[in-house]
Amino acid sequence: MLISLAWKNVWRNKKRSIIILTAIAIGLGSGLFASAVMYGMWDATVNTSINRDLGHIQIHTPDFQKDALITKDIPDYSKAITILQDEPNVVGVADRTILEGMASSATSSAGVKIVAVNPTAEKTISDLYQNIVAGQYLDVEKANAIIIGKTLAEKLDLHLNSKIVLSFQGLDESIMYNAYRIIGIFDTESSIFDGVNVFIRQNELFSLLESPPFVHEIVVRLNTIKNLEPAMAKFQIDLPALKVESWKELAPELSLMYDMLTLYLNIFLGIILFALLFGITNTTLMAVMDRIREFGVLMAVGMKRKRLVGLIMLETIALSISGGAVGILLGVILTQIFATTGINLAFLAKGLSSLGVSSMLCPSLPFSTYPTLTGMIIVTAVLSAIAPARKAIKLNPSSAIRTY
Amino acid sequence: MSLIELKKISKIYHETKVPVTALREISLSIEKGDFAALVGPSGSGKTTALNIIGGLDTPTSGEVFIEEHNLADLKSEELINFRLHHIGFVFQAYNLIPVFTARENVEFIMLLQKMPKAERTRRAAELLTAVGLNDRIDSRPTELSGGQQQRVAVARALASRPSFVLADEPTANLDSTSALGLLQIMETLNHDYEMTFIFSTHDPRVIKRAHRVITLEDGRVVSDAININAHDD
Numbered sequence: 001m002l003i004s005l006a007w008k009n010v011w012r013n014k015k016r017s018i019i020i021l022t023a024i025a026i027g028l029g030s031g032l033f034a035s036a037v038m039y040g041m042w043d044a045t046v047n048t049s050i051n052r053d054l055g056h057i058q059i060h061t062p063d064f065q066k067d068a069l070i071t072k073d074i075p076d077y078s079k080a081i082t083i084l085q086d087e088p089n090v091v092g093v094a095d096r097t098i099l100e101g102m103a104s105s106a107t108s109s110a111g112v113k114i115v116a117v118n119p120t121a122e123k124t125i126s127d128l129y130q131n132i133v134a135g136q137y138l139d140v141e142k143a144n145a146i147i148i149g150k151t152l153a154e155k156l157d158l159h160l161n162s163k164i165v166l167s168f169q170g171l172d173e174s175i176m177y178n179a180y181r182i183i184g185i186f187d188t189e190s191s192i193f194d195g196v197n198v199f200i201r202q203n204e205l206f207s208l209l210e211s212p213p214f215v216h217e218i219v220v221r222l223n224t225i226k227n228l229e230p231a232m233a234k235f236q237i238d239l240p241a242l243k244v245e246s247w248k249e250l251a252p253e254l255s256l257m258y259d260m261l262t263l264y265l266n267i268f269l270g271i272i273l274f275a276l277l278f279g280i281t282n283t284t285l286m287a288v289m290d291r292i293r294e295f296g297v298l299m300a301v302g303m304k305r306k307r308l309v310g311l312i313m314l315e316t317i318a319l320s321i322s323g324g325a326v327g328i329l330l331g332v333i334l335t336q337i338f339a340t341t342g343i344n345l346a347f348l349a350k351g352l353s354s355l356g357v358s359s360m361l362c363p364s365l366p367f368s369t370y371p372t373l374t375g376m377i378i379v380t381a382v383l384s385a386i387a388p389a390r391k392a393i394k395l396n397p398s399s400a401i402r403t404y
Numbered sequence: 405m406s407l408i409e410l411k412k413i414s415k416i417y418h419e420t421k422v423p424v425t426a427l428r429e430i431s432l433s434i435e436k437g438d439f440a441a442l443v444g445p446s447g448s449g450k451t452t453a454l455n456i457i458g459g460l461d462t463p464t465s466g467e468v469f470i471e472e473h474n475l476a477d478l479k480s481e482e483l484i485n486f487r488l489h490h491i492g493f494v495f496q497a498y499n500l501i502p503v504f505t506a507r508e509n510v511e512f513i514m515l516l517q518k519m520p521k522a523e524r525t526r527r528a529a530e531l532l533t534a535v536g537l538n539d540r541i542d543s544r545p546t547e548l549s550g551g552q553q554q555r556v557a558v559a560r561a562l563a564s565r566p567s568f569v570l571a572d573e574p575t576a577n578l579d580s581t582s583a584l585g586l587l588q589i590m591e592t593l594n595h596d597y598e599m600t601f602i603f604s605t606h607d608p609r610v611i612k613r614a615h616r617v618i619t620l621e622d623g624r625v626v627s628d629a630i631n632i633n634a635h636d637d
Contacts, residue, residue: 001508001515008503297499300460302488302516302564304481398460401495 002307006314010322013287017319020283024276024323025330028373031272032331035265036363037343042261044358046247046254048189051127053115053197054247055092055219056228057235059084062243064216068100070169073214074242083238084220089231092124092221097202097214101168103148105156112152112198114166116205125221128186128199135160135184138201145201146180149194150187158182166198171209178208189358269373273380280384284316288388295392296400305393312389313382320381321374328370335363405472407568407600408434408457413466415452415623426452428623429466434568434602439594441614442604448620450604451572457602458491458570459483471567488516492561494571494603498553500545506532506556507541513563531559535589551582558589568600575607587613 010017050056059080064072074080077095084093097116102109119139123129129137138145146164158164162182170176180200188194206213222231228246235244248255288295295308303311339362345352349359415427427449434440434457442450455461456468459475468475470490478486487493500509510528519527532541535555537548545553554574561569571590575583587610593599594615603610611617612633619627 001512004508005501005503005512012503293497293499294501297493297495298501299484300458300487300493301513301560302484304484304516307516396461398455401460401499 002311003314003318006311007318009287009291009311009315010318013290016283016286020279020319021323021326023279024320025326027272027276028269028324028327028377029330029334031269032328032365032369032373033334033338033363035269035369036331036335036338036365037361038261038265039365040339040343040361040363041357042254042258043364044189044361045257048358049251049254050225050247052131052188052190052193053126053128053219054250055094055125056222056225057220057232057244057246058250059218059220059235059239059242059244060216062241065243068098068216070099070171073097073216074218077215077218080218080239080242084218084235087231087234089222089224089227090220091223092121092219094118094121094125094219095202095215096122096217096219097205098216099168099205101166103152103156103198104165104167105158105162107157108155110152110155111196112166113196114168115197115199116202117199118202122199125219128188131186131188132184133187135182137184138199140183142181142183144178144180144204145183146198147184147186148182148198149191149196150185151191151195152198153182153185155195160185164198166200171211176208189352265369266372266376269376273376277380277384280316280320280381281387283319284312284385284388285391287315288312288392292395292400293402295395296397296402299395299397300401308392309385309389312392313385316385316388317378317381320377320384324374324377328373331365335365338363405469406433407436407438407471408432408602409467409469410453410457411467411469413453413456413463413468415449415456415461416464426623427456427463430620430623430625431466432618432625432628434600436567436600437594437598438600438602438616439591439614440600440602440616440618441611442602442618442620443606443611444620444626446606449623450620452623453620454570454572454602454604458493459487488513488564490567492564492566492569494554494557494561494569494574496573496576498545498550498557498577500553500556500560502545505542505544506537506548506559509545509556510559510563513560517564527563528559531562532556534562534593535559536585549582551578551585554578554582554586555589558586558593562593562599568602571601571603573605573607574603575605575610580609583607583609 061072061074081093081095084090094117099114101112101114103112119137133150138147153159160182163179164182165177165179167175167177186194222228232244232246298308343361345359345361352359410430410432412429412431413427414429417424417426442453444450452461456463475483501512504512507528510531511524514524514527529541532538535558537552537555540548540552548556575586578586590601591613594601605611614631617629617631618625
């Protein structure tokens with residue numbers, strides 16, 4: 001009955017309530033949509049990284065990431081691949097041989113990461129082949145084929161069919177050189193990636209080194225990111241001698257970016273709610289001032305002060321939650337509309353590319369935003385009710401009843 | 405001991421530069437079943453006396469005993485609780501909760517007493533029937549006439565099963581018919597249930613029907629008489 005009274009009281013002055021409710025709705029709706037755009041940007045960055053080269057899970061020897069030596073290959077890697085492929089949630093597994101080296105053209109040279117791949121397997125875990133903007137991917141029969149990024153091509157003044165020389169440490173610790181022909185140039189969302197990665201075929205590398213196959217990295221792709229944690233747990237048990245890492249560990253900057261983004265957006269929404277707090281306080285205070293006599297009567301007939309405070313709190317919470325609900329709905333609708341159509345930031349593409357961010361954003365909001373925001377709205381409502389409640393409980397019933 | 409005992413009550417207001425003495429050492433006893441009117445000209449101290457009896461105001465000196473409880477011994481929250489369980493109030497301006505129906509207004513007091521829902525509903529219907537509003541139970545105050553609103557206020561005052569009802573100028577805003585109807589209801593409740601009513605009034609129609617008439621002037625009780633001529637019109 002107290003809740004019913006609070007709700008009815010909210011609508012006693014419809015115009016006043018609708019004005020503050022609209023302010024709350026617009027403030028929160030806009031805040032949520034802005035948050036959704038930021039989360040969408042993060043989602044795009046993560047998905048781009050996962051789809052491009054990271055995969056969901058990677059497996060290395062425990063100390064490979066530390067010094068990336070050619071000798072730190074995965075022992076009995078084919079057995080590990082079989083174990084990974086047997087997991088039902090795995091949709092792709094690819095092994096890579098990775099070398100640190102130099103790429104040289106006729107005019108310049110640059111440090112590169114040479115990734116030797118099995119093109120067929122690689123296509124099950126990476127969409128790099130879809131980012132070829134000139135020439136072809138590695139799955140064609142051309143000797144000494146290489147694909148490089150657009151950024152590196154521009155840096156070394158290379159073009160399709162140009163010759164490029166790679167130098168790297170061989171298995172016997174000698175420096176090896178080999179010339180390759182550029183059969184494809186890729187252009188991904190990240191100019192950093194495009195500037196340091198070159199891809200060659202594994203079998204040609206093994207022939208050059210006169211070595212049996214050896215692998216430094218196994219990349220796993222799952223059917224959905226939701227299965228990451230159980231898959232990680234299983235692989236860590238099944239492959240105890242190897243280091244099993246998720247994309248979050250492999251790209252800690254992305255994980256940190258998410259945490260920072262969440263913090264920043266909570267602060268952003270907190271600032272919006274803090275500004276709204278004054279409006280809600282003003283509205284509730286006006287509602288209390290209008291009902292001084294009624295509060296006097298309520299106290300006279302036996303309503304305790306804490307119940308009176310409760311009533312004012314409930315009214316403020318009802319008002320704020322109503323505005324918050326409309327604001328959340330507004331935010332969700334805007335997010336859904338733009339999630340379908342996308343937001344094209346082509347005019348910022350170059351700058352975003354240097355950050356590894358796609359220029360096509362699809363806003364999205366993690367579910368955890370809603371309970372967090374609801375909690376923040378309730379806290380705001382309670383804080384807003386303090387001043388009006390203090391005003392009400394200080395009333396003297398006999399003089400309040402005489403108020404007109 | 406009497407239901408209500410006022411012992412040498414004085415009340416001085418300091419709200420203005422010059423202190424105003426509203427009551428001057430009045431002593432009074434109200435017995436259970438009284439149907440008493442506090443009468444006197446404006447500023448004689450009627451409302452102040454009612455406020456002090458109702459625990460809405462504190463005396464500057466003197467003591468108030470209600471059913472042997474000294475109100476001065478009760479802390480603020482205890483006093484609110486005491487009012488909830490022992491005193492019913494009827495105000496001149498009705499003062500119903502405008503967003504509630506007649507039934508909800510009556511039920512609300514019982515909610516404060518933590519009475520179960522079913523009992524609240526039953527008793528609210530009973531009381532509204534007793535004041536002749538069984539057909540207006542679900543009407544809001546704005547849909548009721550002044551007389552009907554005041555009858556809801558009487559039902560609300562009785563809802564908590566109080567020891568007595570204080571009514572401040574209950575008929576001041578009512579036309580003759582409504583005023584007489586209200587008085588009839590109050591008298592019936594007084595007669596049938598021995599409910600004690602104390603009301604302040606200027607209204608000669610009310611004074612004529614009071615069983616006991618206490619006259620105040622300049623904050624003093626100048627007469628306290630049984631109205632042997634009290635009668636129904």
